[in-house]
Amino acid sequence: MRVSKGDIFERVFINEPGVNLLIEQEAGSRVKIVIVNLEISKSRGLEVSNNITISQLGEGCSTEIYALAFLHGSDSVTTETHVTHAVGGGTSVQLIKFVLDDNSRGRFIGDLKIAPDAQQTEAHQTNRNLLLSETAEMRTQPQLEIYADDVKATHGASTGQLDESALFYMQQRGIDKQKARQLLVNAFMKEVLNTIGDERVREQLLNSIDGVVE
Amino acid sequence: MKPLLVIKDLHASIGGKEILKGVNLVINEGEVHAIMGPNGAGKSTLSAVLTGNPAYEVTSGEVYLRGQNLLTMEPEVRARAGVFLSFQYPVEIPGVSMTNFMRTALNEKRAYEGKEPLSAKEFLALMREKKRMLELPDKLNNRSVNEGFSGGEKKKNEIFQMAMLEPCLAILDETDSGLDIDALRIVAEGVNKLKTPQNASIVITHYQRLLDYIVPDFVHVLADGKIVKTGDKTLALELEEKGYEGF
Ligand SMILES: Nc1ncnc2c1ncn2[C@@H]1O[C@H](COP(=O)(O)OP(=O)(O)OP(=O)(O)O)[C@@H](O)[C@H]1O
Numbered sequence: 326m327r328v329s330k331g332d333i334f335e336r337v338f339i340n341e342p343g344v345n346l347l348i349e350q351e352a353g354s355r356v357k358i359v360i361v362n363l364e365i366s367k368s369r370g371l372e373v374s375n376n377i378t379i380s381q382l383g384e385g386c387s388t389e390i391y392a393l394a395f396l397h398g399s400d401s402v403t404t405e406t407h408v409t410h411a412v413g414g415g416t417s418v419q420l421i422k423f424v425l426d427d428n429s430r431g432r433f434i435g436d437l438k439i440a441p442d443a444q445q446t447e448a449h450q451t452n453r454n455l456l457l458s459e460t461a462e463m464r465t466q467p468q469l470e471i472y473a474d475d476v477k478a479t480h481g482a483s484t485g486q487l488d489e490s491a492l493f494y495m496q497q498r499g500i501d502k503q504k505a506r507q508l509l510v511n512a513f514m515k516e517v518l519n520t521i522g523d524e525r526v527r528e529q530l531l532n533s534i535d536g537v538v539e
Numbered sequence: 540m541k542p543l544l545v546i547k548d549l550h551a552s553i554g555g556k557e558i559l560k561g562v563n564l565v566i567n568e569g570e571v572h573a574i575m576g577p578n579g580a581g582k583s584t585l586s587a588v589l590t591g592n593p594a595y596e597v598t599s600g601e602v603y604l605r606g607q608n609l610l611t612m613e614p615e616v617r618a619r620a621g622v623f624l625s626f627q628y629p630v631e632i633p634g635v636s637m638t639n640f641m642r643t644a645l646n647e648k649r650a651y652e653g654k655e656p657l658s659a660k661e662f663l664a665l666m667r668e669k670k671r672m673l674e675l676p677d678k679l680n681n682r683s684v685n686e687g688f689s690g691g692e693k694k695k696n697e698i699f700q701m702a703m704l705e706p707c708l709a710i711l712d713e714t715d716s717g718l719d720i721d722a723l724r725i726v727a728e729g730v731n732k733l734k735t736p737q738n739a740s741i742v743i744t745h746y747q748r749l750l751d752y753i754v755p756d757f758v759h760v761l762a763d764g765k766i767v768k769t770g771d772k773t774l775a776l777e778l779e780e781k782g783y784e785g786f
């Protein structure tokens with residue numbers, strides 16, 4: 326699809342079995358995509374593959390991609406983003422988060438291209454993952470191709486566990502360990518959920534994550 | 540005099556290295572005990588062990604809180620039973636607001652005591668009152684726990700939490716470090732206001748200055764994992780003058 330000059334395309338996808346988007350942006354257009362995979366029900370074996378391909382073909386576009394997946398059991402989620410800045414003056418922000426429990430598998434492939442003519446581009450790609458079990462697995466494959474020199478581009482990827490010292494701090498104040506884990510996981514997830522513009526949808530999701538961690 | 544905390548021949552280690560090498564201490568209700576001692580002596584280790592930090596292993600000894608075996612209790616149960624630690628290094632918890640954190644903590648404690656949870660209104664009123672006591676700005680409520688707080692704000696925030704939870708045993712681990720002169724006075728006054736004939740505190744410090752405000756009944760020197768000397772408040776003055784040479 327094509328987002329015309331100066332237009333805005335904003336979509337939130339919740340628990341879709343897979344999101345496939347191929348978007349071309351004309352000058353000054355804005356795209357914001359939020360993908361949330363929270364299989365809160367106990368059904369196991371979720372298999373999701375998201376592929377978001379966005380090209381900024383006109384000057385001064387903005388692209389935002391936010392994704393959150395919470396995986397249990399043998400769930401597997403792959404999220405791929407391909408963002409291309411063909412011309413200059415555009416911005417792109419990506420925040421991709423995974424929470425992985427049990428034997429779940431997560432994968433992020435993030436392909437960011439800044440063409441030689443795309444001067445004064447600002448591009449940020451961040452991937453943060455939280456492992457709740459020792460048998461869960463996350464694979465991250467960022468790929469940056471930057472051919473312009475006057476750009477601001479950052480990327481960061483990290484995979485870690487819950488902060489033990491924060492857990493203990495909360496327990497020391499009388500908070501049950503399980504509840505403390507939940508507060509930390511929710512804090513991690515909220516960063517993505519808070520990007521949802523529609524207040525009703527956002528509040529509903531924020532409410533639904535209480536009680537997700539077993 | 541009723542004993543509140545009894546520590547008998549406590550040995551503890553971390554990473555296989557023995558840090559506490561036989562600590563004995565009895566704290567009665569209403570008492571303030573200062574613990575001083577050189578860096579690395581094991582003061583924070585003692586706080587960690589009393590509060591059940593899983594990073595430390597108790598290898599032998601016994602600890603009782605009002606006659607109850609403390610060492611078999613989970614950290615959160617010890618906290619609800621009234622053991623509070625003002626951390627030497629308070630932890631930042633991004634994304635968890637002070638209000639949410641404090642409300643959860645307080646209601647867990649109330650549930651343990653068989654009390655109803657506080658309503659949102661009652662809770663906020665209590666927060667406001669305690670914050671005023673410590674002259675903490677209101678805006679800290681909406682911020683994440685300790686995140687981006689200055690060193691002094693973190694220490695004040697510890698005592699604020701203590702004021703909210705009203706513990707029977709407060710362990711203040713170098714609460715004075717990083718506080719400016721006014722903040723030191725405010726924090727010390729806060730601690731003094733919280734004092735009752737039934738509760739007690741352990742004040743860990745390197746400086747006599749704090750003890751001018753919070754006057755201890757006993758001063759102990761912890762060196763190399765043991766209490767090697769106990770005296771009254773004059774011992775702190777003596778240490779300030781002579782240092783730990785000879786221990
Ligand atoms: N993970 C660890 N592995 C090995 N040794 C450790 C570990 N953590 C702490 N220690 C050691 O334990 C000893 C006691 O540390 P502790 O923090 O209890 O000292 P302290 O008396 O509180 O000192 P300070 O006055 O500097 O705060 C120190 O020698 C320290 O290096």
Ligand SMILES: [Mg+2]
Pocket residue numbers: 582583584627712
């Ligand atoms: Mg210490």
